[in-house]
Structure formats: C-alpha cells, structure tokens
Amino acid sequence: MATDGWREIRVGAAALWRRVHPERVPAIEAELVEVREEVLAARETGDSDTERELxxxxxxxxxxxxxxxxxxxxxxxxxxxxxxxxxxxxxxQVRIHHLVQTATVSDHGRVFQAGRDQYNSGG
Structure with a gap:
C-alpha cells in the first residue's frame, strides 16, 4: 500500500465499504492514510514484521x-x-503469487503436487 498506486487502493477500499457500511467510509479512508504512513516507515527501516502485521x-x-x-x-x-x-x-506482485506446498509421504505413498497444470500418466 505504499506504492504510486495509492489512489487506486483508496478508491477500491472505499467502494467496498460504501456497499456495506457507507457511514464508515471516511473512517476507513483516514485509517488507510495512517496505515500508508506506517508501511512507508516500516519499509524505510526494514521492519517487515510491522508490514506483515498491517x-x-x-x-x-x-x-x-x-x-x-x-x-x-x-x-x-x-x-x-x-x-x-x-x-x-x-x-x-511476485510475492503475492508465491505458492508454498508441503507434503508428507510414508511407506509406499505417492504425492503429486502442481502449482498449475499437471499431467500424470501411468504408474
């Protein structure tokens, strides 16, 4: 939320809240301004924990x-x-599309995992 696309982020969030709680839109917009400042400060100091929590x-x-x-x-x-x-x-963008898969197999078990298309033939 700290990029040049800030306007789009604000507009999108406001649109969502406007549909459910229009009375909360000003508070959400104000909170987004605060969060943006916190994200920028966290990035400046390399505080990835704060950024994750936000x-x-x-x-x-x-x-x-x-x-x-x-x-x-x-x-x-x-x-x-x-x-x-x-x-x-x-x-x-790469980070949000990152996929982590974990599998545990024992005895004669088999695991097939794929992040996209997977074709298995035979045994």
Missing part, C-alpha cells in the same frame, strides 16, 4: 466485510485483480 489487520477487516456481505466477493476479486495488484511493484 497486512494481516487489513485481511481481517476484508474477511469481516465479506462475512457481512458475501456477494461482495466478486467485487473484491475484481478490485484485487484490476486495481490493487497492478498498483504493486513487480517484486510485490
């Missing part, structure tokens, strides 16, 4: 908003894909 806080806010209005999911996906993700730097 992101988790907004993830919780968005989850609660979706719980109140599940029909918002399509709009949130659209905002994420078309406003927020493009506003990130290339490094940040």
């Amino acid at each position: 992101a988790k806080d907004w993830q919780r806010k968005l989850r609660r908003l979706l719980a109140e209005d599940p029909e918002l999911e399509a709009e949130l996906r659209n905002i994420l894909d078309n406003l927020w993700t493009p506003a990130l730097s290339a490094d940040e």
Whole structure:
C-alpha cells in the first residue's frame, strides 16, 4: 500500500465499504492514510514484521466485510485483480503469487503436487 498506486487502493477500499457500511467510509479512508504512513516507515527501516502485521489487520477487516456481505466477493476479486495488484511493484506482485506446498509421504505413498497444470500418466 505504499506504492504510486495509492489512489487506486483508496478508491477500491472505499467502494467496498460504501456497499456495506457507507457511514464508515471516511473512517476507513483516514485509517488507510495512517496505515500508508506506517508501511512507508516500516519499509524505510526494514521492519517487515510491522508490514506483515498491517497486512494481516487489513485481511481481517476484508474477511469481516465479506462475512457481512458475501456477494461482495466478486467485487473484491475484481478490485484485487484490476486495481490493487497492478498498483504493486513487480517484486510485490511476485510475492503475492508465491505458492508454498508441503507434503508428507510414508511407506509406499505417492504425492503429486502442481502449482498449475499437471499431467500424470501411468504408474
């Protein structure tokens, strides 16, 4: 949230809250300004823990908003894909698309994992 795409981030968040809690939009916008300043300060000092905690806080806010209005999911996906993700730097975009898979196999078990297409033939 500290990139040049700041305007898009604010606009997208306000649009989501406006649908469920229009009376809260000014408070959300003010909080975003504070969070942006915190993110910039955290990045300046290399404080990735603070940055992660701020992101988790907004993830919780968005989850609660979706719980109140599940029909918002399509709009949130659209905002994420078309406003927020493009506003990130290339490094940040890679980070949000990072996939971690873990598997544990014992005895004669087999595991097949794929981040995209997977074709298995035979045994």
